Amino acid sequence: MTPPDAGFAEFVAARATALLRTAHLTCGSAAEAEDVLQSALERAYRNWHRLRGDADPEPYVRRIIVNLAISRARRRAVLRFIPVHSPPDLPFVRRDIELRQVLLDALRALPPRQRAVVVLRFWEDMTEAQTAKVLGCSVGTVKSQASKALARLRVLVDREVVTNVDA
Template sequence: MSSTEDDGFAAFVAARGTSLLRVAYLACGDEGEAEDLLQTALERTYQNWDRVRYDDPEPYIRRVIVNTSISRARRRAILRIIPMHTPPELPVRETDVDLRHVLMDTLRALPPRQRAVVVLRYWEDLSETQTAEVLGCSAGTVKSQASKALAKLRLASGGESVKGVIRNVHA
């Protein structure tokens, strides 16, 4: 790769790195693993930079992050070492901070595909079509996975509307 292409990649990472790290963290729920996910995604993107730089490279990186997160979760499931986070039976509702903790714990407990849908749809504010494109599935799958995930989040939050809370959790 030429130094001009290297500079373009470096500028892209500098501009979007924080947002992509947030996506990685929300996809896996662990800060250290999020950094590893992002590093993997950036390595793969760098290897294919000639191809993806002319389009918008961000959806490509998001897809790598989500797919890698799902693959790692499956491997852990096979090895039976998935950390289990259980939401409290009755969430403490004194402050928004408590609700945020409950939602984050519940988000971490969601299956990887449902967690990816919630992160992309509501944190990254992608449309159903964009989310389906990133995940490599149909819009109907995105809708059903979002519905199941939101039902679990709603149950953990004591029945509150969680879409708005989700969007405000990272604020």
Template sequence: MSSAEDDEFAAFVAARGTSLLRVAYLTSGDEGEAEDLLQTALERAYRNWDRVRYDNPEPYVRRIIVNTSIDRARRRAILRIIPMHTPPEPSPYETDVDLRHVLMGTLRALPPRQRAVIVLRYWEDLSEAQTAEILGCSAGTVKSQASKALARLRTALGGRSSEGMIRNVHA
């Protein structure tokens, strides 16, 4: 790769790295895993930078993050080492911080594909079509996975609006 391409890649990472790390964290639920996912995605993007740089490279990197996260979760499920966290019961005196903990715990407990849909649709505010493209599925699959995931989140939040909570939790 030329020096100009290296500089272009470094500028992309500097500009979008934090956002991509957030996607990695939300899809994996673990800081260390998120850093590994981002490193893997950036390494793959760097190897293909001459091809990827002409389009918008961010969706390409997001897709790598999401797919790698799903693959790793499947491998852990096969080995049966996925920790299942039970969200705490909401108390009548809970604060927004408590709600965030419940939401994040429930998000971590979602199946990887549902978690990816929620992260991309509501945290990253992507359209159904954009989310479907990143996940390599149909818009209908995105809708059904979002519906199932939101129902689980709504139950964990005691009937509160999960969509509004999801959009506001990282604000």
């Protein structure tokens, strides 16, 4: 008989950095991302006996992360401002650091669900179907949320870039 946690440690060792990045981008702060990831891994561990048979338990854990991040954001009355100090493990060229900060500020301004769609679709490079599965919604919802989010990001980034050029 296999122990209840067979494979869990290996899964965490292999995917923790990517899961932390997803948590950080959906939450907006490193400290909260660590809390969300810890809670998500705890929930996954409790259900690991069901997940062991799955070819890939990562979508299940990502869904937990996104749901926890959205729930926490809803509980906080302040949805527009979630401080981000610096994202983990993102490779950017030095000259793009200011643009990165503008983009992350704009990302924080999005509602939690739209932020989750953008993070999963474009940072994590998931398909619309994979994103829909993680979020527990239809592909059409992912498409509409992505469209709204990208339109809002364009406005926010353009406004910030124009403001910085004029200054």
